[in-house]
Amino acid sequence: MVQPIESAPAEGPPTTAPGTSRGPRRLTRRKILKAGLIGVPAVLGVAAAGTAAVYFAHGVDTVGKVDFDRPLAIPPLAAARTEGGRRVVDLAATASTRQFRPGRPTTTWGFDRGFLGPTVRVNRGDTVQLNVRNGLTDPTTVHWHGLHLPAVMDGGPHQTIAPGAVWRPSWRIDQPAATLWYHPHPHLTSAHHAYRGLAGLFLVDDPPQTAAARLPAQYGVDDIPVIVQDKNFDDDNQFDEGYSRLGSVGILGDTLLVNGTVGPYLDVVTERVRLRLLNASTARVYRFGFSDDRSFALVGTDGGLLSAPHETDRVQLSPGERAEIVVALTAGERVVLRSFAPELGLDPLNERFTGGDDDLDVLQLRAGAQLRPTPAPAATLAPAPALVATADRVDRRFELSGEQINGLSMDMTRIDFGVTRGTTEVWEVVSPFPRPHNFHVHGVQFQLLTVGGTPPPPELRGWKDTFYTPPEVPFRIAVRFDEHANRNAPFMFHCHLLLHEDQNMMGQFVVLEPGETVGSPGHLGHSTAPR
Incomplete structure (x- = not known):
């Protein structure tokens, strides 16, 4: 049963970033310059040039343009203790700053780390308690996305945590091993809170199942979290929360953060590596694959493992979706995880204005000179969902x-x-x-x-x-x-x-x-x- 929300003094710096812009975005000179449209010949006509500027300013292509010069940050595992038979984890939402780019640090929000949060890791069968303290000056919530739990523990808009308060949801983990996550869900302001950086992974383990599936399982070594977000920065290095009215999907950023890292690379030490992909963006759809179009094994989606590995070269994730993939490498090679133009099913103009033409380099994998042997995933991973045999009715x-x-x-x-x-x-x-x-x-x-x-x-x-x-x-x-x-x-x-x-x-x-x-x-x- 959920315990009452307790009052506590708020801590941390102010949560409002000076100069942060929010709301619909105008077409700026910076965007036009990036599109290469300053100086369009006058013979094209003002209207044609303006139309072209709007069209090209909405495309983002970072292929071959990312300097992969920073090691990928791995979110730490959340510290846990046992109290009264419960696995207890403390989280605190606070404001901080992070040095993403040269110049002024960016004002951020995060759980315990200033940006994003630790990975909560539990076993199936555990009873958990999450003590969530709101150290911000805004009310917020924490939603446990993908978890089976009572609605009063869910962290939706009804479970508001006032500034300085502590919320203590508790429930028993009774679902298969899966890559889940947590993020804010306050009524009318979810995008703002999530864009500032409030998010983290929530992993449910089932060790016998993982062993039988022959999946890489050493966190941070061959089992890698990959939290992907897109951001825009203003001229003062602050998050720019403006968005285009033309697409009407929200913020589509031109800079990717992976686990909060700009331009990340991962040193790979095993023949196969498991990537837990999370689309933690507020609006963008990603279509992940590799720069050389190599195939990989898709082994899991939102709620757990597939019944069998699916060999493919692309996996598309909309905001909130997850995928677990296992990719093989050879010693000494480098390959880039890339987001190719997603398949949105729209007409060409709407595709353009909603990120459907965008290609983005995400993460470089650098295989070592020698790699530890790793077996291929098992042919059978988990029972297939079988709730309904046919779809001949609609309730x-x-x-x-x-x-x-x-x-x-x-x-x-x-x-x-x-x-x-x-x-x-x-x-x-x-x-x-x-x-x-x-x-x-x-x-x-x-x-x-x-x-x-x-x-x-x-x-x-x-x-x-x-x-x-x-x-x-x-x-x-x-x-x-x-x-x-x-x-x-x-x-x-x-x-x-x-x-x-x-x-x-x-x-x-x-x-x-x-x-x-x-x-x-x-x-x-x-x-x-x-x-």
């Missing part, structure tokens, strides 16, 4: 349109529907218009049944909690509600492009005991504080 439909779901905007006081504990439902999700969206459900992992009426591709056949929704392609998913009923405490479903989430593209549902009716989130007694 609920969700239409993602504009900044609404089913024609409704988020209302903190409205619970949209209830589901009965112990049941499995089939949901159909579709985005009918040419605008990028994705779909995330709190508190569960689900099975994709069909994509556009056909079976899902191999990369979507594992457990998922988030997926991209290209226009006019219906997705059917099977969602099981086995536990954690509470008629008053809702879980969220929403678009995980955080600008859209903050524009109220979100709804709420509760899990009910048989015969119960939907309650009211007003009975939660959550903590609030004025901004």
Whole structure:
């Protein structure tokens, strides 16, 4: 049971960065210069030059332009202790600064480290308690993305942590080994909090399963976290939170941070390395592959391992999605992990304005002169999801349109529907218009049944909690509600492009005991504080 939020003195420097810009962005001279359009011949005409400037200023291509001159930072494992049979971890959200580029340090937010946070690592079967202190001057929350847990522990917008307060959620870990994560989820300000740096990995381990799957498992050596974010910096080295109205997806940055490192390289010491990829960006979609188009084994997605390795050369992740890949290297070689232009399913103009033409160098892998032998992943990794045999029924439909779901905007006081504990439902999700969206459900992992009426591709056949929704392609998913009923405490479903989430593209549902009716989130007694 969640313990009450306690008051505590706030610590740390002020959380407002001087000169930080937010909101829709104008086309600046700097952007035009980067696009190479100053001095476009007058014969093209003012209108044509202006159109070209807007078009080219929205493209980002860093291929071959990144100096991989900094070792990849590896987030430390969170310190844990045992109290009363619980595995206890302390986290503190604080403001700080980080030297990303020459010049003035950048004002950041983070958990314990000034930017991002430690990796929380637990075993299946553990009972955990996370003591989260808010050392910021803004209220925030911490959502445990992908975790199966009671709604009152979920860290959504109802579990606000006031400045100086401590929140102590606790629950039992009862789900397969997976790469999960934690991030802020305050109502209307999630993008701002996440962009400043509040995020970290949450790894669930199942040692017998990992051993049987023959996967690299030495954290920071051959099992590597890869938290990818895109940022824009202003002329004073502060995060620029402006965004283009043309794309209307939010911030698309021109500089990548990997685990908070600009231009990172990784020294590889084994023949195979496992990369845990997390798209922690607020808006950008990545399509990961390698600079030489080598293949790799996709072994896991959002909610855990696939049933078998999928050999491929690309994996696409929208904001919030994760993938685990195993790639083989030979001694002495170097290869670059790259994000190729993503497949968004849009028309050429919308593709351009939403990052669909962007190619980005991410991380350089440097293989040592001698590499320790590493076996290939096992042919069988984990049981395949099997919640529903067919997709011939639909229990609920969700239409993602504009900044609404089913024609409704988020209302903190409205619970949209209830589901009965112990049941499995089939949901159909579709985005009918040419605008990028994705779909995330709190508190569960689900099975994709069909994509556009056909079976899902191999990369979507594992457990998922988030997926991209290209226009006019219906997705059917099977969602099981086995536990954690509470008629008053809702879980969220929403678009995980955080600008859209903050524009109220979100709804709420509760899990009910048989015969119960939907309650009211007003009975939660959550903590609030004025901004």
